[in-house]
Structure formats: structure tokens, C-alpha cells
Amino acid sequence: MIPLAAIPASVYYRPAVPLTLSLMAGIVLGRYLPGIALPVLATVLAAAAWLTVRLRRAQPARWSPLLAALAAGYLAMVPWASPRSGPDHLAGYLDTGYWRVHGVVADSPVVRFGRTRAVLDVTTLARDDRSHAVRGRIRLTVTGEAALAPGDRLIFPARIRSFRNFRNPGGFDYRRHMAYRGIHGSAWVPLEKLRRNGSDARAPADRLVHAARGRLGQMIDSAAGDSHADEKAVLKALVFGDRSGIDEGLRERFNRAGVGHLLAISGLHVGIVATLAFGGWRWLFSFFPPLLWRGWGRPWAAAATLVPVLAYGMLAGMSPSTQRAEIMVAVFLLAMIMGRSHDTINTLAVAALAILVFFPPALFSISFQLSFAAVLAIVYGLEKIDLGGDKADRFIHRMRNRLTGFLLVSALAIAGTTPLVLFHFNRTSLVGIAANLMLVPLVGFVAVPIGLVSAFAAIFCEPAAALGFRLSVQILRLASMGLDFFSGLSLAAVKVVTPSLVEILLYYLAGWCLLNLRKTTVARWVLAAALVMALGDGLYWSYQRFWHRDLRVTAVDVGQGGCTLLELPGGGVVLYDGGGFSDNRLFDMGRRVVAPLLWRRKIATVDILVLSHPNADHLNGLIYIADHFNVRELWTNGDANTTQGYGMLMAACRDKGIVVRRVHADTGDTVVGPVTFAVLHPGTEFLHPADGMTQEDRNNGSLVLKATLGETAFLLTGDIEAPAERQLVERAAGDLASTVLFAPHHGSRTSSSAELVAAVGPDVVVISAGAGNRFGFPHAEVMDRYRDAGCRVLCTGTHGAVYMRSDGKTVHVRPETASCGPVLYSTIF
Numbered sequence: 001m002i003p004l005a006a007i008p009a010s011v012y013y014r015p016a017v018p019l020t021l022s023l024m025a026g027i028v029l030g031r032y033l034p035g036i037a038l039p040v041l042a043t044v045l046a047a048a049a050w051l052t053v054r055l056r057r058a059q060p061a062r063w064s065p066l067l068a069a070l071a072a073g074y075l076a077m078v079p080w081a082s083p084r085s086g087p088d089h090l091a092g093y094l095d096t097g098y099w100r101v102h103g104v105v106a107d108s109p110v111v112r113f114g115r116t117r118a119v120l121d122v123t124t125l126a127r128d129d130r131s132h133a134v135r136g137r138i139r140l141t142v143t144g145e146a147a148l149a150p151g152d153r154l155i156f157p158a159r160i161r162s163f164r165n166f167r168n169p170g171g172f173d174y175r176r177h178m179a180y181r182g183i184h185g186s187a188w189v190p191l192e193k194l195r196r197n198g199s200d201a202r203a204p205a206d207r208l209v210h211a212a213r214g215r216l217g218q219m220i221d222s223a224a225g226d227s228h229a230d231e232k233a234v235l236k237a238l239v240f241g242d243r244s245g246i247d248e249g250l251r252e253r254f255n256r257a258g259v260g261h262l263l264a265i266s267g268l269h270v271g272i273v274a275t276l277a278f279g280g281w282r283w284l285f286s287f288f289p290p291l292l293w294r295g296w297g298r299p300w301a302a303a304a305t306l307v308p309v310l311a312y313g314m315l316a317g318m319s320p321s322t323q324r325a326e327i328m329v330a331v332f333l334l335a336m337i338m339g340r341s342h343d344t345i346n347t348l349a350v351a352a353l354a355i356l357v358f359f360p361p362a363l364f365s366i367s368f369q370l371s372f373a374a375v376l377a378i379v380y381g382l383e384k385i386d387l388g389g390d391k392a393d394r395f396i397h398r399m400r401n402r403l404t405g406f407l408l409v410s411a412l413a414i415a416g417t418t419p420l421v422l423f424h425f426n427r428t429s430l431v432g433i434a435a436n437l438m439l440v441p442l443v444g445f446v447a448v449p450i451g452l453v454s455a456f457a458a459i460f461c462e463p464a465a466a467l468g469f470r471l472s473v474q475i476l477r478l479a480s481m482g483l484d485f486f487s488g489l490s491l492a493a494v495k496v497v498t499p500s501l502v503e504i505l506l507y508y509l510a511g512w513c514l515l516n517l518r519k520t521t522v523a524r525w526v527l528a529a530a531l532v533m534a535l536g537d538g539l540y541w542s543y544q545r546f547w548h549r550d551l552r553v554t555a556v557d558v559g560q561g562g563c564t565l566l567e568l569p570g571g572g573v574v575l576y577d578g579g580g581f582s583d584n585r586l587f588d589m590g591r592r593v594v595a596p597l598l599w600r601r602k603i604a605t606v607d608i609l610v611l612s613h614p615n616a617d618h619l620n621g622l623i624y625i626a627d628h629f630n631v632r633e634l635w636t637n638g639d640a641n642t643t644q645g646y647g648m649l650m651a652a653c654r655d656k657g658i659v660v661r662r663v664h665a666d667t668g669d670t671v672v673g674p675v676t677f678a679v680l681h682p683g684t685e686f687l688h689p690a691d692g693m694t695q696e697d698r699n700n701g702s703l704v705l706k707a708t709l710g711e712t713a714f715l716l717t718g719d720i721e722a723p724a725e726r727q728l729v730e731r732a733a734g735d736l737a738s739t740v741l742f743a744p745h746h747g748s749r750t751s752s753s754a755e756l757v758a759a760v761g762p763d764v765v766v767i768s769a770g771a772g773n774r775f776g777f778p779h780a781e782v783m784d785r786y787r788d789a790g791c792r793v794l795c796t797g798t799h800g801a802v803y804m805r806s807d808g809k810t811v812h813v814r815p816e817t818a819s820c821g822p823v824l825y826s827t828i829f
Contacts, residue, residue, distance in 0.1 A: 016349035022066040023353060026073025027360045034081040040074045043067060077360045080180060090122050090136025094162040094185045095772070100126040101187065102155050104200045106137060108210045109148040110244045113585060116142040116191075119183060120154065137183045144191030150206035153197040158187035164771055166557045166593045167800025167816045170498075170600045180361035209314055213240050216455055219462065223469040231476040234263070235469065238443070239451040241265045241316035248585075255425070256493040257486040258414065258432025259439050265316040266371065270309060270325035272449050274333070276456075277308040302336040309333075320355065320362055321371035327351035344379045348372065366424050370417050377416020377511075378409050384515040410436040415511065419504040422496055426599045429493045435486040439479050447475040495628050498599040502537055506530050545602045546571035551675055551709040555742065555794075555802040556597060557816070558589055560770030560777070561617035564716055564742060565597070566707060570673045573603055576610040576705060576716050580620025580645070590624030598629070605630040607672065609658075611649070612702040612718030614641035619649060626652040637682055637703040638662040663703065665731065674808070680704045680732045681724060699745060700724035706738060710808025713738040715760055719745040725756040736760045739811050740804060743767040743786075747778025747795070757789050764792045764804070764813055771797035 029040075046067075085091040093099070102124035109118035120140045125132045138160055148154075162185055163175040178184070199207070217236055224232050233245030243263060254260045281301040290296075313326040331347045352372055355362050362368045385408065414432050422428060429435070454468025486492055499507070513527035552567040558579025566574040575598075580589040598606070606629050612618055614636075625631065626649060634653055640646070653660050663679045670677040681704035702718025715738035720728065725744065729736065741762035744751035746769040765786045769777040778795060786793045792813070794802045800816030 014343055014346040014349065016346045016353055018066055019069045020349040020353045020356070022069035023073040023356055024363055026070040026075075027077045027356060027363050028073075029070075030074040030077025030360070031081045031364070034078045040071050043071050073356070073360065076357070080361050083179065085136075088132075088134055089184075090134050090138065090160070091184050093125055093132070093134060094160055096160075098127070098157055098159055100155065100157050101138075101160065102126070102153070102197075103138070103140075105148050105150050105152040105154065107150060107206070108213065109146070111145050112244065114143070114145065116144065116146040116148060118142075118148055119181075120187075122160075125160075136185075137181075138185045138187050139178070139183050141186065141188045142191055142194055143188065146191055146194060149199075150210050151200040151204075153200055155195045155197050156187075156189040156193055158189045160185040160187050164559075166559060167796075168557050168593065168597050169554075169801060169803065169816060171557075171593070171597070171801075180364075205314070212315060213242055216240055216458060217242060219458060219466060220469050220473070223466040224473040228473050228477060231473045231480060234476055234480075235447070235451055235472050237263045238265075238269070238448050239455050241319065241322070253483055253487040255427065256429060257435040257439070257483055258429030258493070259435050259443075259483070259486075261370075261374070261413070262439065262443050264367070264371075265319060265322045265325070267321075267325040267328065267375065269316070269448060269452065270312065270322065270329050272452055273312045274305055274309050274329045276453070277305040278302065278333075281305055299337045299339070302333040305333055306330060320365055320368040323355050324348075324351045324368075324371050324375070327354050345376070345383075348375055348379065366420075369420050373416045373420055374413040377412045381412040381416075381515060382408065384519075407433065407437065410440070419499055419507045422499050423504060426495050426498055426596070427493050428496060431486045431489060431492045435482070438482050438486075442475060442479045442482070447472045447479065450475070495604070496599075497602045497604055498596070500537070502533075506534050506537070510534075541602050549807070551707070551712075551714075551806045551808075553707075553714055553740070553804040553806070554597075555766045555768055555796055555804075556594060557796040557801045558593055558617075558621060558768070559797075560746070560773045560775070561589065561621070562612070562718070562742075562746070562768045563589075563594060563618075563621060564768075565601075566675075566714075567601070567603075568607075568672055568675050569709070572672045572675075573598075573606045574608045574610065574672075574677070574707075575606050575622070575625065577612050577618040577718070578609075578621025578623075578625055580616050580618065580622075582616045582620075584620050584623065584645070588624055589621035594621050595624055595628065598625075603629075605632070607632050609634045610703060610705060610716075611636045612704075612716070613637060613698050614639055614643065614646045615698060615719065616643070616645055618718070619643075620645045623648045623652060626656060626658060631656065631658045633659045633661055635661050635663045635679075635703065637664065637701050639698060639701050641698070674709055676708045678706045678708070678735065680706055680735060681720065681728050683727065683731065696721060696723075702744075704728060706735065709806050712740075712806040712808060712811050714740045714742070714804075714806075715762070716742045717744040719751075721745055721748070721750045722753050725751065725753045729755050729759045733759050738762055739806070740764045740766060741791075743778065743782070745777075746773075746775070747782045748775070749779040749781055752782045752785060754785060757785060757791075761789075762791055764794065764811065766802050767793065767795040767797075769795055769797045773797070 026040075029036075101120075101122060103120040103122040106119040106121045109116050111117075118140050120138050122134055122136055122138055125134055140154075142148075163178050165171065165173055165175050216239065220232050220235055220239075224235075229245075230250050233243075233247075233250065236242040237246055246263060251260070251263070254263060278301050281304040282297055285297045285300055309326060309329055313322050316322050318326075328347050328351045331350050355368070382405070410433050414429075414436075418428060450468050451472040454465045454472065457468060458465035509530045510527060513523040513530065516523040517527070547570075548567075549569045551569060554565040554567075556563040556565055556579065559581075561579035561581075562577045563579040564576040566576065568574065575594075578590050578594050581587050584590075598604075606625060609622055609626060609631055611622060611634065619641075622634075623645060626634065631653075634649075650660070652658070665679060665681055665683045667679045682701045699719035699721050700723055702720045702724070704718060704720060705716045707714045707716070715736065721744065736756075736759040738760050739762060741757075741760045741764070743765050744756070747767040767778045783793060794813070794815055796802065798817075803814045803816070805812045
């Protein structure tokens with residue numbers, strides 16, 4: 001047996017901490033370097049052999065468990081990073097046309113915007129006279145409000161499509177995100193074509209939980225009446241984790257006020273359940289003298305408390321924050337059962353370890369990171385900061401310490417999560433501490449306990465539960481007034497650029513140093529080194545953002561649409577179109593794709609927004625940019641479309657004071673530093689009154705822009721078609737020669753005429769078109785025409801974003817598919 005003295009306290013004082021950190025390191029390696037399984041397996045065997053030898057000799061082997069945990073994390077993550085599906089897996093049937101799909105609903109459906117979404121376990125795919133038994137999950141969207149429940153067997157015709165990413169530098173890997181949830185495809189079906197075929201007897205627990213959540217939701221709705229819709233939605237989220245009623249506007253108010261964490265089931269909720277259950281069981285066991293004589297009252301109460309705690313976790317949906325709280329409470333109760341003390345940080349590490357052992361990809365989820373960062377910052381910070389407890393015997397000092405402690409908890413939680421919030425959401429709240437001071441007691445210490453007690457009371461006395469729910473809603477109404485006040489302040493929250501991994505690590509390193517500054521000289525030296533590295537990081541990004549002398553052009557992958565980012569020498573920024581879908585409620589291209597790309601490039605100011613023409617696939621992504629960035633000018637072709645998207649863009653320009661300029665072929669050149677912008681189209685012949693315009697007119701009225709640096713030029717053409725191309729060649733043939741041509745109208749057959757290709761003479765052609773789009777863009781005839789002209793052709797649907805850099809003499813081109821990959825790029829740089 002290894003003597004305790006042989007194991008350094010600095011390593012194993014909290015044994016779960018180094019083991020968890022080693023496991024996390026292995027998981028990270030498994031995600032980004034999945035091809036080194038054999039060396040890692042050899043490391044496992046070597047560590048096991050070394051541990052065996054050292055144990056037999058009664059000698060310390062302190063590093064072997066850490067190596068074993070590292071290797072275990074790697075090997076556990078590799079199957080998720082590089083999954084291998086068998087012949088019966090659903091992955092082999094994606095994008096193969098229509099099937100008659102048989103499956104079982106696997107979770108509680110969500111109804112929003114007139115659509116129903118659910119996860120479906122697919123069991124059979126049938127077509128013609130053939131059927132295939134398959135396994136795998138899809139995300140099913142029903143175009144209508146369908147009353148579905150877990151365990152329902154469904155039959156419907158549909159195409160099962162694979163998930164597609166917008167492949168931009170540092171872009172969100174949606175396909176991987178869904179694969180981590182075990183979902184590999186998606187299908188749409190109209191409500192009238194969906195047929196139920198009974199229910200699956202293997203899912204009684206899921207159906208029971210779904211029924212309980214539904215019943216509690218109905219009770220909350222009926223108790224509060226037809227008013228207070230927001231308060232009812234919040235109460236459902238607080239009591240049993242149903243956030244389907246939290247719309248974007250309400251979520252935005254919580255986030256702006258810095259209290260978005262209140263909507264998550266966390267340690268507060270689980271702690272309340274555990275406290276009430278423990279008190280109830282202990283009171284009940286006090287009537288059994290044999291338990292009291294043997295001192296078993298507390299251990300038995302602790303053991304019995306595990307049952308309602310687990311039941312509440314299942315009711316709340318077992319999100320990562322709920323899992324963390326459940327495991328920590330379970331460890332605390334187990335320590336009580338065994339009569340052992342516990343260390344909070346070690347318990348937190350055990351919770352993380354347990355989650356990651358069973359589900360390694362949880363490490364990369366936002367909720368896991370935020371939940372553990374907040375709790376760790378609070379626990380570690382309170383351990384290091386002295387609140388002056390020596391005077392706590394006096395009432396005034398006790399009150400002061402409690403208030404200071406409450407403020408400190410909020411400050412530590414905000415400080416601990418700030419870099420992660422900036423990384424994932426590009427937002428920080430400036431009123432978070434004040435808002436938490438008011439709303440956390442009101443919501444967390446009043447509304448939540450009443451709501452949870454009411455939910456428990458619903459089992460025995462529904463009138464009492466209804467009264468409690470009604471009271472909770474009224475309390476939340478008061479909280480809503482405070483929420484409106486804080487979120488309504490003009491500077492309640494600010495949008496910021498995305499921090500890099502280096503910056504996040506430096507932030508946490510500096511935080512550790514500040515907490516230990518008076519206790520160790522090492523912290524002072526480390527802080528000095530961190531400040532020097534931060535200075536170097538600032539200089540690096542200053543060069544990348546403002547001091548570079550080249551022209552950087554990125555054809556952004558926005559699916560079936562167009563968006564081009566131009567980063568000018570000296571720091572100027574021009575954004576030509578923003579992509580977009582027809583309904584920003586379903587997917588806002590500006591918010592989800594374009595803005596994150598700008599923030600990752602440290603761009604907060606756009607000098608010129610250019611709207612080539614007011615079609616949704618070019619316009620809708622610009623609305624968010626105009627509303628959330630510092631934009632100086634908007635250039636348009638003068639086509640005042642009457643669509644909602646165009647109206648929203650103009651409203652954002654008015655609200656933000658953005659200058660709107662109508663430009664055309666007679667507008668003079670605009671010089672920004674060494675780059676010259678020339679508007680070559682439209683002429684007045686294409687600018688008819690909006691009411692008389694056809695779709696072809698709108699396409700042909702696209703604003704054609706040429707950006708020139710030295711001997712290189714980029715020609716951006718919008719959606720012009722053959723008639724506009726003829727006019728363009730006739731009017732500006734001598735000015736069309738360009739190094740890079742952005743193909744008109746996504747490479748459609750009605751554009752890219754031979755005359756235009758000859759007049760431009762590009763070396764590189766970039767086509768912005770969605771992969772597998774229903775229009776068949778780019779057309780094969782157009783692709784052949786460009787190749788016959790000797791052009792290098794790149795398509796965003798195939799190559800992802802296309803990054804180009806010009807020094808005025810040559811243009812260097814790099815498609816995203818040839819880079820190191822979107823996730824790794826964003827993580828490192």
C-alpha cells in the first residue's frame with residue numbers, strides 16, 4: 001500500500017481535481033486528434049504496467065492515474081469524433097430520396113411558430129416493396145401543431161436529409177452538435193400526412209414524465225388565467241425546465257439584464273428539493289425510535305432524499321446544469337450517509353467527472369462550461385477572499401457580511417463566466433450585479449420555492465397547488481417589472497468581439513493570480529507574465545485588424561444566398577450583402593452566421609454595408625448587422641422593396657443614424673485608403689418604380705461593385721442576368737477586367753454569359769450557392785463555360801467560405817475546406 005506521505009498534497013489534496021483535468025485533456029485530444037488511438041492505447045498499457053509495478057513494490061506512482069485518465073478521456077471521445085456506423089445505421093440512407101418512415105417519438109415535442117419539432121427514433125424505412133430495419137435518430141418537423149408524446153409510433157413519407165454546416169472560419173459545427181445528441185438527419189412532413197400507429201410500451205417513464213410536465217403546465221396556465229403569458233412561461237421553466245414558452249424577446253430581456261441563469265434548472269432548484277425532502281424524511285423517521293437509538297435518522301433521511309432528487313431531475317429534463325447539481329447533491333448526501341465530510345471543489349470535480357465519463361462531448365456544450373465555471377468561481381473565490389468573519393458576532397457585522405457575501409457571489413459568478421459568455425454570445429451585461437441583487441432573492445428565494453412546493457402539492461391537493469402557482473405568478477410579475485427596468489437601460493448590455501482561446505486562458509490565469517496575490521510570490525510572477533502575453537496578444541490583433549496592408553476578401557458561406565466581406569488595408573470594412581432566408585424568426589443569417597464571423601475577426605465597425613438588391617437571400621442577413629454593429633453607410637440601388645425585411649433594414653438605419661446612399665453607374669469612384677470602389681451598374685434603365693418590378697427586374701437591378709487594389713480587382717455582381725450583363729458589357733467593357741469574379745445569380749443558367757466572361761477575364765471565379773439547393777445552382781453549362789475560359793472555379797456550397805488576400809500584385813486564394821477546419825481554427829486563434 002502506498003503511504004500517504006509519498007503522494008504530494010499539491011497533486012492529490014483534492015484527488016478528483018487532477019483526475020478530472022486529465023480526463024478533460026484526453027477528451028480535447030480525442031476531438032481534435034482522433035487519429036492517434038494506437039499511441040494512446042500504448043500509453044494506457046504502459047501506465048497500467050508502471051502502476052502495477054509500483055504498487056507491488058509499495059512505491060508511489062502518482063502520475064500513472066493521471067496518464068490513465070488522459071488516455072481514457074481520449075479513447076472515450078474518439079468514437080464521437082470519428083463515428084463508425086454499421087450497414088443498418090440511418091446515416092447510410094440520408095439524402096437518398098423519399099421513404100416511408102416508421103419511428104418512435106423519443107422526447108417531449110416542442111411547438112413554436114405553428115410547427116412541431118420532436119426527436120424520432122427511426123426503426124424502419126420502406127420504399128416500393130422493400131423495407132429496411134434501421135437504427136438512428138432524426139429531428140422531425142411537422143408543419144402544424146401536432147399533439148405528440150414520447151413513445152408515439154409514427155408513420156409518414158419524407159426525405160431524410162443530412163445536416164449541413166455553414167463552413168466559415170471558426171463557424172459553428174451544427175452537424176457535429178447534432179451528432180453529439182445522437183441525431184443524424186432531419187425530415188419535414190405536413191400534419192395531414194402524419195399518421196400515428198399506437199405507442200411504444202418501452203417508454204413508460206418518458207410518457208409519465210411528459211404527462212406530469214403537461215399536467216403541471218395546464219395547472220399553471222389555468223391558475224394564472226389568460227394574462228401574464230411571460231410570467232407563466234418563466235414559471236414553467238423554473239419549476240420543471242420547460243423553456244418552450246420562452247420566446248426570443250423574453251430571453252433577450254433576461255440576457256440583457258445579466259440574469260439569464262435564472263431560467264436554468266440549477267443547484268438552487270435541486271437544493272430546495274433536497275432540503276424540503278430531507279426535512280420531511282427526517283421528521284417522518286423521528287417517529288421510529290429504533291432509528292433514533294442507533295443514530296440512523298440522518299443517514300436514512302439522506303438515502304431517502306435521493307429518490308425525490310432523482311425524480312425532480314428527470315422531470316426537469318436533466319440538462320448539464322441539472323446533472324451537475326444532481327451529482328453534487330448526491331455526493332453530499334452519500335457523504336452524510338457514510339458519516340464523512342466533503343470538500344465542495346472536490347465534489348464539483350466528481351460531478352464533472354461523472355458527467356464526462358458517461359458523455360464525453362458534454363465538455364464542449366455551452367451549458368456544461370457555464371454551469372461549472374460559475375460554481376467553481378464562486379466556491380474558489382469565497383475560499384480565498386476574507387469577509388471579516390472575526391467580527392461576525394455582532395449583528396451589524398453579520399448583516400454586512402451577508403450582504404457582502406451575496407454581492408460577492410453574484411460578482412464571482414459573473415466574473416467566472418464572462419469570457420465564456422463573450423466567446424459564445426458576444427455579449428456582456430453591465431447591470432448584472434444590480435439586477436441579480438434584486439431578482440435572485442425575489443425569483444430564487446420566493447417564487448421558486450413556492451412553485452416547487454406547489455408542484456409537490458399537486459399530487460395531493462390541486463386547489464392548494466393552484467393557489468401556490470397563482471402566488472408565484474404574481475411574484476414573477478413583480479420580478480418582471482424589475483427585469484423590464486434593467487433590460488430597458490440603454491447601456492444594460494453591450495456586444496463585444498469574440499475572445500480567442502489564448503485570451504480566455506490569460507483571463508482565468510490572471511484571475512487565479514489576483515486571488516492568490518497576497519499568499520504566494522509565484523502568483524505575482526505569473527501575473528506579470530500574463531500581462532506581457534496580453535500585451536503581445538493586443539499587438540497581434542491590432543496588426544490583424546488595423547495595421548495590415550493587404551486587401552482581404554471572404555466569400556462567406558451563407559447557403560443559398562450571397563455575402564462578401566472586404567477587409568481593407570488600414571482597417572476599413574465593407575460588407576456586400578448578408579445572405580438570409582425568407583423568415584428571420586426561423587433562422588437569422590445575420591445573427592447566426594455573419595455577425596459571429598465579424599466578431600471573430602475583431603470587427604465591431606462596418607464602414608459600408610452594400611445591399612445589391614432587396615431580395616431576402618441578400619438582404620435579411622444585413623438587418624442584424626445594421627442593428628448591432630457600428631455601421632456608417634448603407635449603399636443601395638434605390639429599389640425600395642415593400643417586403644417586411646426591407647422595412648426592418650430601413651428602420652434599423654433610421655434608429656442607428658446610418659446614412660443611406662443611393663448609388664448607380666454614374667456615381668463617382670469611392671476611395672477608401674488604397675482601395676478604389678467603382679459602381680458599374682445599375683443604370684437608370686433598370687430602376688423602375690417598385691410596384692412595376694418583376695423578379696427579373698430586381699435581379700437585373702443589382703448593384704455591381706468593383707474593388708481595385710493595385711493590379712488586382714474583385715468584381716461583385718449580385719444577381720444580374722443576361723439583359724443586365726449585356727448592358728454592363730456595352731457600357732463598361734473597358735472597366736470590367738478583374739482578377740476575381742463573383743459569379744452573377746449564384747451560377748444560374750440565365751447569367752454568366754460568354755460576353756461577360758470574356759470582358760472580365762477572371763483568373764478566379766467564386767460562386768455563392770447552397771449545397772444541394774433546389775434550383776440546381778451552379779448550372780453545369782456555366783461551370784463548363786468558366787473552366788473553358790481557364791478560370792479556377794470555387795463554390796461556397798462545395799468549398800465553404802473562400803478566403804482571398806491581395807497585396808496589389810497577386811491574389812492568394814484559400815477555400816475553407818483546405819484550412820485546418822472551422823472548430824479548431826476558432827478554438828486556437
